[in-house]
Amino acid sequence: xxxxxxxxxxxxxxxxxxxxxxxxxxxxxxxxxxxxxxxxxxxxxxxxxxxxxxxxxxxxxxxxxxxxxxxxxxxxxxxxxxxxxxxxxxxxxxxxxxxxxxxxxxxxxxxxxxxxxxxxxxxxxxxxxxxxxxxxxxxxxxxxxxxxxxxxxxxxxxxxxxxxxxx
Amino acid sequence: xxxxxxxxxxxxxxxxxxxxxxxxxxxxxxxxxxxxxxxxxxxxxxxxxxxxxxxxxxxxxxxxxxxxxxxxxxxxxxxxxxxxxxxxxxxxxxxxxxxxxxxxxxxxxxxxxxxxxxxxxxxxxxxxxxxxxxxxxxxxxxxxxxxxxxxxxxxxxxxxxxxxxxxxxxxxxxxxxxxxxxxxxxxxxxxxxxxxxxxxxxxxxxxxxxxxxxxxxxxxxxxxxxxxxxxxxxxxxxxxxxxxxxxxxxxxxxxxxxxxxxxxxxxxxxxxxxxxxxxxxxxxxxxxxxxxxxxxxxxxxxxxxxxxxxxxxxxxxxxxxxxxxxxxxxxxxxxxxxxxxxxxxxxxxxxxxxxxxxxxxxxxxxxxxxxxxxxxxxxxxxxxxxxxxxxxxxxxxxxxxxxxxxxxxxxxxxxxxxxxxxxxxxxxxxxxxxxxxxxxxxxxxxxxxxxxxxxxxxxxxxxxxxxxxxxxxxxxxxxxxxxxxxxxxxxxxxxxxxxxxxxxxxxxxxxxxxxxxxxxxxxxxxxxxxxxxxxxxxxxxxxxxxxxxxxxxxxxxxxxxxxxxxxxxxxxxxxxxxxxxxxxxxxxxxxxxxxxxxxxxxxxxxxxxxxxxxxxxxxxxxxxxxxxxxxxxxxxxxxxxxxxxxxxxxxxxxxxxxxxxxxxxxxxxxxxxxxxxxxxxxxxxxxxxxxxxxxxxxxxxxxxx
Ligand code: FES
Ligand code: FES
Numbered sequence: 001x002x003x004x005x006x007x008x009x010x011x012x013x014x015x016x017x018x019x020x021x022x023x024x025x026x027x028x029x030x031x032x033x034x035x036x037x038x039x040x041x042x043x044x045x046x047x048x049x050x051x052x053x054x055x056x057x058x059x060x061x062x063x064x065x066x067x068x069x070x071x072x073x074x075x076x077x078x079x080x081x082x083x084x085x086x087x088x089x090x091x092x093x094x095x096x097x098x099x100x101x102x103x104x105x106x107x108x109x110x111x112x113x114x115x116x117x118x119x120x121x122x123x124x125x126x127x128x129x130x131x132x133x134x135x136x137x138x139x140x141x142x143x144x145x146x147x148x149x150x151x152x153x154x155x156x157x158x159x160x161x162x163x164x165x166x167x
Numbered sequence: 168x169x170x171x172x173x174x175x176x177x178x179x180x181x182x183x184x185x186x187x188x189x190x191x192x193x194x195x196x197x198x199x200x201x202x203x204x205x206x207x208x209x210x211x212x213x214x215x216x217x218x219x220x221x222x223x224x225x226x227x228x229x230x231x232x233x234x235x236x237x238x239x240x241x242x243x244x245x246x247x248x249x250x251x252x253x254x255x256x257x258x259x260x261x262x263x264x265x266x267x268x269x270x271x272x273x274x275x276x277x278x279x280x281x282x283x284x285x286x287x288x289x290x291x292x293x294x295x296x297x298x299x300x301x302x303x304x305x306x307x308x309x310x311x312x313x314x315x316x317x318x319x320x321x322x323x324x325x326x327x328x329x330x331x332x333x334x335x336x337x338x339x340x341x342x343x344x345x346x347x348x349x350x351x352x353x354x355x356x357x358x359x360x361x362x363x364x365x366x367x368x369x370x371x372x373x374x375x376x377x378x379x380x381x382x383x384x385x386x387x388x389x390x391x392x393x394x395x396x397x398x399x400x401x402x403x404x405x406x407x408x409x410x411x412x413x414x415x416x417x418x419x420x421x422x423x424x425x426x427x428x429x430x431x432x433x434x435x436x437x438x439x440x441x442x443x444x445x446x447x448x449x450x451x452x453x454x455x456x457x458x459x460x461x462x463x464x465x466x467x468x469x470x471x472x473x474x475x476x477x478x479x480x481x482x483x484x485x486x487x488x489x490x491x492x493x494x495x496x497x498x499x500x501x502x503x504x505x506x507x508x509x510x511x512x513x514x515x516x517x518x519x520x521x522x523x524x525x526x527x528x529x530x531x532x533x534x535x536x537x538x539x540x541x542x543x544x545x546x547x548x549x550x551x552x553x554x555x556x557x558x559x560x561x562x563x564x565x566x567x568x569x570x571x572x573x574x575x576x577x578x579x580x581x582x583x584x585x586x587x588x589x590x591x592x593x594x595x596x597x598x599x600x601x602x603x604x605x606x607x608x609x610x611x612x613x614x615x616x617x618x619x620x621x622x623x624x625x626x627x628x629x630x631x632x633x634x635x636x637x638x639x640x641x642x643x644x645x646x647x648x649x650x651x652x653x654x655x656x657x658x659x660x661x662x663x664x665x666x667x668x669x670x671x672x673x674x675x676x677x678x679x680x681x682x683x684x685x686x687x688x689x690x691x692x693x694x695x696x697x698x699x700x701x702x703x704x705x706x707x708x709x710x711x712x713x714x715x716x717x718x719x720x721x722x723x724x725x726x727x728x729x730x731x732x733x734x735x736x737x738x739x740x741x742x743x744x745x746x747x748x749x750x751x752x753x754x755x756x757x758x759x760x761x762x763x764x765x766x767x768x769x770x771x772x773x774x775x776x777x778x779x780x781x782x783x784x785x786x787x788x789x790x791x792x793x794x795x796x797x798x799x800x801x802x803x804x805x806x807x808x809x810x811x812x813x814x815x816x817x818x819x820x821x822x823x824x825x826x827x828x829x830x831x832x833x834x835x836x837x838x839x840x841x842x843x844x845x846x847x848x849x850x851x852x853x854x855x856x857x858x859x860x861x862x863x864x865x866x867x868x869x870x871x872x
Contacts, residue, residue, distance in 0.1 A: 021286040030285060035203040036196025038411070040358045041445040045802035048358060076196040088194040092186055095766045098774060099643025100193030101359040101411025107194055138811075145809040148802060150358040150412050151643050152777025153770060154813040 005069040009034055010078030018065045025049045027065035028073065036075035036104045040148070047147030050105035050112075051075050057112025059146075076104030079111060086167055087111050090160035098151035106147045110161050113143045117165075135165050168622055170719040171695040171702075175826040180652040180662050184766035187648045188667075189409075189641070198409040201362040201381040202440045209377070209438075210364055214243060216430045216441040217288035218423065219278035219295045220450060221270045224795030225304035225516040228268040228277055232296040236280055239294055241287025244433060247278040252432045254395045254425070260486040261519045262395060262425045270299065271486035272517050273306075273796040274450025276422050279430050281439065304516035307792035308457050313480035313513040320490040320510050321526055322682075328498055328564070331505030333463075336474035340465030344541045348462060348534035349862035350845075352788035352797065353455040355523045356807055357642075359411020360445055361452045363427035366438035376403045376428055382420070383413040383642050384679035385672045386620075391420040392428060400672075407670045410642040414778070415522030416453045417642065418681040423451055449800035453521025454788060456481040458493050460534035465505075470546040470553040472503035477535065482513045482520070489520045492527035496612055496842075497535050499730065502559035517795055522681060524778060525838040528613055529845075536609035536846035537861060540853065544594075550608050550850065551578050551587065562728035570727040571825050571834075573758035574610055577734035580821070581608070581756040585736040595857035602740040602749075607850025611733035611755070611843035615825070615834040618678030621692035625658070625700040626713035628666065633658055635696075636668040639677035639689040644837055645767030646685055652763060653690045653831055657697030659706075675715055683731075683835030686763060687828065691718045694830040724827055731834050733757040735776070735843045739851035746867030748784055750848055755818045760825035760834030768836055772818035775840015780816075781808035783845035785864050 006015040009032060018027050025042070028034040028051075037060055040048035044062040051060055052074040060073075079085040087110045090096070097103040117133040125142045126133060133139065140161050141154075149157065192198035204210045221228075233245035251265035264276045278295050282288035305312070320326055337343060364379040376398065382388050385405040393403045410417065427441040443451060458481045465474035477497040483489050494508035523529070543553040558575060561568050582588070590606055591597060597604040623637040635654040641647040647669060655662040668674055678688050695718035704712050738752040755776050762768040785806040788797045799805045818840070824832030845863055852870070853859050860869045 019284060019286045021290075022284075026285060029203070033205050035199065038196070038200070038359065039442070040360065040411075041802050043445065043801055043803070045445075046358065076194065080195045084191070084194065091194045092190045095187070095770045097190075097193055097643075098645070098767075098770050099358065099410065099412040100189070100198050101200065101357075101643075103193050104196030141811045141813070145811040148358065148807060148809055150356055150414070150778075150807060151770070152774035152781075152808070152813070154777060154808075154810050155773050155816050156770060157810070 003066045005066060007068065008072040010075055011081065020064065020066050022065045023061050024063050024065045024068055025060035028060060034075060036077040038101050038104060040101065047109060048102050048105040050108045050147065052108055052112055057109050076107045079107065085111065087164045090164045094156040094159040096156035096160040097153050102147060102149045106149065106157055109144060109147045110164065114165055169699055169716040171699040171716045172719045173691060173695050173698060173830040176656050176694055176830045178656055180655045181763050181831055182761065185648055185652055185662055185764055187645060187767065188651055189647050200359055200409045200411055201379045202364050202442050204364055204379050211438065213364065213438040213440045214281045214283065214434055215285040215288040216427060216439050217280045217292040218276050218426060218447060219280065219292045219297065220447065221273055221275045221277045223270055223299045223301050224273040224306055226270050226302040227300040228270065229298045229300045231278060235296060236291040236294040239287060239291050241283040242280060242291040243283065244281045245278055245295060246430060246433060252429055255397050257394045261422055262391060262420065264422050264425055265429065272484060273794060274518055276426055279426055281430055304795055306515050306517050306790060306795035308482040308513050308515065310459060310480060313482065313511050315512045315514055317488060317490040317510065317512055320492040324492050324495055327509040329507045333474045333476050333505045333507040336505035337463055337465040340473050341468045342466045342542065342545050344464040344538050344545055346462060346538065346541065346861055348460045348537055350458045350530040350533055351863055352457045352790060353523060353782060353786045354449055354788050354805060355414040355416035355453065356805065357412030357414055357416060360443045360448055361417060361421065361423055362442040363424050364438055364440050365427040365431040366436060367431055368436055374402060378405045380405050380407055380424055381410050381417055382407050383417045383640055383681055385638055385640060385670055386676050387679050388420045388424060389672050392424065395425060396428065405672045407640045410640055413642045413680065414524045415526065415681060418522045418679050421452050445802060446800045449788065449797045450518045453519065455523035455526065456491050456520045458491065458530040460493060460531065462534050462538040464538055464542050466542055466546065468546060470542060470548050470556045472501055472557045474505040475501065475503045476507045479510045482515050484517050484519045485514050487519045493531040495527045496531045498564040499562050499728065500535060500612060501557040502563055506563065524841050525613060528842045532611065532842050533846045533863060536843050537849050540607065540850040551582055554578060554610060565728050567726060567728045570729050570827055571758065571823065572730065572732060573821055574732040576821055577732055577756040577758055581734040581736045581754055585754055594854050601743050603743055603855040604740050605851050605855030606736065606738050607847050607854055609735050609843035609846035609850060611735055611839050613683055613731050613839040613842055615687065615729035615731055615828055616682045616684040617691060617829065618684050618688040621677050621688045622675040622715055622717035623692040623696035624675050624713060624715040625696045627704065627708040627710050629710050631660065632664045632666060633660065634666045634668065635693060636674040637677050637689050637692060638669065638672055638674040639685060640670045640680050642680050644680065644685060644771060645764060646680065648767055649686055649763040650689060650693060654693050654697060657694045683837040686833055687835050690831050691829050727827060729828050729834065731757065731759045731839050733839050733843065735847040737847040737851040739848055739855050741852055741855045741870050746870035748852055748865050750780055751814045753780060753816050755840060757818065757820045757839060758823060759820055759836045759839065760823060760828060761832030762820055763831060763833050769818055771836050772840045773816055775838065776816055776818060776844055777808050777813055779841040779844025780813065780848060782863060783848040783865055787864050
């Protein structure tokens with residue numbers, strides 16, 4: 001069964017008919033040829049499909065496109081619309097990637113995470129649940145643990161996010 | 168084509184941290200991986216292929232009913248052994264899919280479903296109704312069934328070796344360490360699942376099979392596929408502009424690549440996309456065999472080895488042999504007059520094992536380096552000292568001098584940085600709150616390899632620029648960047664003046680991105696082509712002139728044994744109540760020849776350390792022998808190190824240049840980071856707790872006995 005939906009993807013309005021079985025990830029990749037978000041597992045276990053969905057980081061493989069009619073999607077490509085986002089530049093500067101397959105998801109996740117921390121959302125390793133978040137290394141590691149990097153670029157990713165957080 | 172005797176490179180860009188030349192594409196997601204190509208690349212209106220896998224480990228397909236699948240909207244075709252295009256038997260039964268009804272392992276491809284969308288293809292695959300004639304199978308590796316002696320072990324090493332009289336030396340030894348060490352099944356799990364886009368087209372009356380494939384070597388895919396389909400090599404074109412990691416699992420074409428080509432054969436030119444799912448990868452794209460290493464070390468009371476025996480048992484698959492060379496590092500690592508190594512296999516009705524980062528060295532050095540730690544304990548000496556005592560003068564295996572063996576310098580440098588001198592000598596000496604704390608060390612080694620069959624092309628462009636081409640693949644290693652640097656230095660221009668083309672079989676041939684051989688093999692070919700180009704065309708060539716060349720063999724190099732070395736230091740904290748292991752500090756110090764690009768090299772070495780840490784603490788594929796397949800077949804149940812698992816990590820290297828081995832002075836760095844790392848962590852957990860764990864991974868239960 002098909003359903004008609006509209007999405008704003010990286011600032012462009014797109015409308016399309018989607019099979020109701022279609023995940024948001026497949027709608028982006030297969031229907032709209034937006035391949036910045038990657039498919040590493042299709043099961044919500046790796047983070048490579050992360051985008052900013054209505055401003056918050058979201059796993060697009062774990063949600064159906066039909067449930068997001070009217071939503072705004074920003075991918076790592078969209079973050080670079082006016083030149084690289086500071087997080088992306090920091091990934092380059094600290095070599096926070098190797099093969100690049102997890103990278104667009106890492107970048108979107110980092111951008112979303114920095115915003116969550118700024119808003120005071122605590123994480124599993126936050127001691128003070130109500131105060132401001134001190135985004136130390138353990139906080140960054142914990143909050144980025146939904147994004148696997150099999151190349152093991154974690155030290156570079158950490159350094160990049162640390163720098164972007166204090167910029 | 169010309170052979171060029173290469174001279175050492177005058178380095179300018181080599182040795183500097185040039186930012187990755189493809190970094191922008193990667194951080195924005197613009198880089199296109201194997202199933203992300205569209206009309207601009209000739210991939211127009213593709214069909215989607217889904218694999219149907221056997222649900223029994225051994226037997227025959229008794230009946231396959233495609234009707235329900237075919238009546239599902241969007242499904243275009245179901246291909247099984249009864250209607251699949253015929254393949255030629257090239258002797259590789261892993262690739263000979265859908266040619267008969269035999270089932271050799273659970274998860275084998277028994278049918279393909281083609282559909283207009285991935286959703287329809289997937290649903291169609293679920294609707295294919297297959298019944299089997301089941302035959303008894305064996306899928307469990309045990310000491311009593313791993314008795315078969317292969318003719319050789321990967322890649323073509325002796326199965327067994329023997330020097331001196333090991334039994335007599337062990338009987339006479341003052342100290343004997345005699346234990347069994349085990350490593351589990353492990354899956355490579357590159358983050359990009361294996362994937363292929365394929366289509367057949369007519370090129371001036373000749374059929375051509377075109378592919379975008381997620382592979383570590385485009386030319387290798389052609390070598391596998393062309394003969395299967397009865398084609399000349401020129402009739403297959405494979406490209407792999409971006410590859411999301413491989414770690415060995417994309418080193419050779421696996422069955423899904425054939426599946427994509429077979430499916431595309433039936434579509435009258437319409438492209439097909441086949442993306443292997445994460446779950447399917449556990450049966451179809453290779454893995455590391457479990458290993459059982461029986462180590463016996465004999466020594467004098469001061470820790471000087473008199474005998475080393477390493478007897479390995481492991482498994483292969485019945486349909487295709489792969490024998491991991493687990494004892495190979497034991498043959499060259501330490502001096503001892505009496506030595507014996509062997510490999511015995513169980514041939515099981517299971518998925519085909521294959522290369523996984525540092526095959527042989529990774530499991531073998533885990534066993535050997537934990538045993539060395541046990542020897543140090545048994546002799547009451549420091550783990551560094553036991554390694555110093557047994558440093559060989561020449562390669563014990565070949566008798567040749569090592570070109571550049573700096574293991575002890577790596578150990579000493581690491582010890583200094585890790586403040587080893589203040590380490591309490593005995594185990595279970597330090598408690599910090601809820602945690603036992605300890606440190607451990609292990610050696611690392613990896614052979615330096617350069618592959619035959621590489622050549623490169625240099626062509627002059629306008630404005631002093633040069634086009635440099637070689638069919639090598641960058642799977643994330645940084646090859647695109649370091650080859651640009653090497654080409655720039657070889658032509659004495661800036662990296663920005665190089666237009667590098669890679670990852671296409673229309674370019675000069677390149678060997679696989681494997682065995683830590685890529686930079687050495689491809690870089691040497693580029694230096695050869697550049698030096699030849701300058702000899703032929705001078706410093707200011709006319710635009711458009713070109714030279715293709717490969718490097719002549721260097722007979723002088725054959726008198727040496729070439730290996731890289733390293734020392735890994737780990738701090739482990741083991742929770743006194745839960746047994747949880749954390750590794751707050753991990754350091755590797757390496758001797759790997761000249762480092763071409765410190766930034767990308769550091770990422771390679773750290774990435775290897777992360778994977779070694781992950782193997783040490785987490786990774787284990789659980790096969791259920793009753794059914795014959797891995798039941799932990801996703802990234803939730805097969806845990807690979809996540810960000811929170813990786814704490815303070817560092818890698819450094821000794822300044823050196825190995826210009827006997829390559830004109831760049833480099834030796835290869837892709838794999839050594841994973842070697843010895845799990846052993847260092849295991850040795851640190853022993854020092855922390857006094858509990859000796861001889862099997863990986865180091866899960867909490869092992870410390871709570
Ligand atoms: S593809 Fe969505 S989490 Fe892995
Ligand atoms: S860069 Fe390869 S998986 Fe992260």
